[in-house]
Amino acid sequence: MTRPPIRIVLADDERLVRTALRAILSAEPDLEVVGEAATGAEAVSVVRDLGPDVVLMDVRMPETDGIRATEQILATLDEPPRIVVVTTFENDSYVYDALRAGAAGFLLKRAEADLLVQAVRLVVRSDSLLFPSAVRALAAEHARVYPAPPAWIARLTGRESEVLRLMAAGLTNAEIARRMEVGPATVKTHVAAVLAKTGTRDRTQAAIAAYEAGFMKTR
Amino acid sequence: MTRPPIRIVLADDERLVRTALRAILSAEPDLEVVGEAATGAEAVSVVRDLGPDVVLMDVRMPETDGIRATEQILATLDEPPRIVVVTTFENDSYVYDALRAGAAGFLLKRAEADLLVQAVRLVVRSDSLLFPSAVRALAAEHARVYPAPPAWIARLTGRESEVLRLMAAGLTNAEIARRMEVGPATVKTHVAAVLAKTGTRDRTQAAIAAYEAGFMKTR
DNA sequence: CCGCCCCTCCCCCGTCCGGCGGAGCCGGAT
DNA sequence: ATCCGGCTCCGCCGGACGGGGGAGGGGCGG
Numbered sequence: 001m002t003r004p005p006i007r008i009v010l011a012d013d014e015r016l017v018r019t020a021l022r023a024i025l026s027a028e029p030d031l032e033v034v035g036e037a038a039t040g041a042e043a044v045s046v047v048r049d050l051g052p053d054v055v056l057m058d059v060r061m062p063e064t065d066g067i068r069a070t071e072q073i074l075a076t077l078d079e080p081p082r083i084v085v086v087t088t089f090e091n092d093s094y095v096y097d098a099l100r101a102g103a104a105g106f107l108l109k110r111a112e113a114d115l116l117v118q119a120v121r122l123v124v125r126s127d128s129l130l131f132p133s134a135v136r137a138l139a140a141e142h143a144r145v146y147p148a149p150p151a152w153i154a155r156l157t158g159r160e161s162e163v164l165r166l167m168a169a170g171l172t173n174a175e176i177a178r179r180m181e182v183g184p185a186t187v188k189t190h191v192a193a194v195l196a197k198t199g200t201r202d203r204t205q206a207a208i209a210a211y212e213a214g215f216m217k218t219r
Numbered sequence: 220m221t222r223p224p225i226r227i228v229l230a231d232d233e234r235l236v237r238t239a240l241r242a243i244l245s246a247e248p249d250l251e252v253v254g255e256a257a258t259g260a261e262a263v264s265v266v267r268d269l270g271p272d273v274v275l276m277d278v279r280m281p282e283t284d285g286i287r288a289t290e291q292i293l294a295t296l297d298e299p300p301r302i303v304v305v306t307t308f309e310n311d312s313y314v315y316d317a318l319r320a321g322a323a324g325f326l327l328k329r330a331e332a333d334l335l336v337q338a339v340r341l342v343v344r345s346d347s348l349l350f351p352s353a354v355r356a357l358a359a360e361h362a363r364v365y366p367a368p369p370a371w372i373a374r375l376t377g378r379e380s381e382v383l384r385l386m387a388a389g390l391t392n393a394e395i396a397r398r399m400e401v402g403p404a405t406v407k408t409h410v411a412a413v414l415a416k417t418g419t420r421d422r423t424q425a426a427i428a429a430y431e432a433g434f435m436k437t438r
Numbered sequence: 439c440c441g442c443c444c445c446t447c448c449c450c451c452g453t454c455c456g457g458c459g460g461a462g463c464c465g466g467a468t
Numbered sequence: 469a470t471c472c473g474g475c476t477c478c479g480c481c482g483g484a485c486g487g488g489g490g491a492g493g494g495g496c497g498g
Binding site for chain 4: 376377378379401402403404405407408409421
């Protein structure tokens with residue numbers, strides 16, 4: 001009772017890597033590489049067209065990186081494939097990003113060939129797939145990331161948010177005053193309020209807090 | 220009239236890359252991969268033992284990088300092999316370094332398989348192997364896709380990097396001085412150098428620059 | 439109507455910061 | 469043997485910063 005082969009799409013901007021992966025996977029009778037993509041955007045369309053069972057997705061790719069491509073694929077397809085994110089370095093913080101994006105697995109390029117093959121087989125049958133190094137990185141990342149969206153953001157008033165944004169852009173109080181068309185004394189008041197609410201002692205720490213809270217990415 | 224095959228050594232710390240290169244090259248009847256190395260130091264000894272015609276040398280490797288390994292091989296052997304330096308990224312000055320070290324050629328890993336094969340054949344027959352246009356084009360494209368990290372990072376000295384890291388952690392000069400076990404005056408000197416090199420005017424802007432350059436994610 | 443919050447602005451004061459010039463030491467390169 | 473770059477410090481100064489008060493006005497809900 002032969003079952004149909006597992007259909008695989010490779011997404012990696014390096015031709016060499018794709019070739020290597022294809023060689024390794026195609027040697028297995030139950031695996032079939034049905035498509036390749038060199039960019040994240042290409043990966044999305046190729047997967048949409050071919051509807052594979054598994055995608056091996058590199059993180060670093062032109063146009064759209066592997067994380068975003070993963071998000072897009074999972075968001076737009078009814079029956080999305082299992083996506084295994086592949087990267088070179090284990091100290092990357094990509095593990096967390098990959099899993100948050102919905103990737104089913106995460107492994108390193110330095111993995112042995114048979115580990116790769118097993119991973120593909122495993123991932124179509126189980127919900128998720130994690131390797132020890134990935135788990136370790138995940139734990140570290142989790143601890144770092146989970147202190148989550150600080151509560152102080154919500155406590156900031158409108159003006160205070162503006163001031164923090166300009167502070168974290170590197171402006172002096174005088175510049176902020178000109179930009180906001182208020183007096184320097186007013187800016188000092190707002191700055192003091194921001195420092196108090198963020199629990200920081202100077203504008204540099206406030207700027208750092210803004211960055212680490214993701215505050216600067218808010219539009 | 221069959222001539223002896225071209226004897227090749229592969230030096231790359233990634234198993235996958237070596238496998239791929241071996242697969243590509245071994246498919247050609249006139250090419251023969253006679254050895255592999257995973258570090259620069261290993262490459263030197265392997266080449267010394269086997270005396271190959273060509274070495275495909277990765278730039279980034281543990282222990283000794285590809286550039287130094289190239290230098291050592293060319294300096295210590297009477298009849299050194301042609302060395303082709305292979306790398307993934309082009310934004311660095313590796314091309315210049317490679318050629319200065321005496322490499323006969325320079326290739327990007329994203330090169331097509333047949334280009335690779337041709338390169339190996341070509342390099343044993345000619346004094347040098349140049350793909351100026353290709354390299355430049357790829358470099359330009361690569362620089363477009365992966366915006367290069369600001370050049371100032373490389374210009375920072377060791378102490379200056381430490382100071383920037385602590386500055387961007389929100390420490391005052393006095394705290395940095397205690398942490399680094401130097402005088403406050405010394406910290407001020409380093410801070411001034413950091414501000415100059417980063418093109419910023421105060422510690423807040425420097426901290427922002429550090430964050431936006433991804434400097435704080437480095438280790 | 440009254441309190442409360444937000445925004446606006448003022449003063450004083452001590453500290454920290456950044457710019458300036460100068461100096462000695464050391465190790466590697468020339 | 470000399471030069472250069474990195475690291476370590478010094479003093480001086482003006483300006484920016486942050487803390488501590490206080491004060492007036494406007495809006496909104498109790």
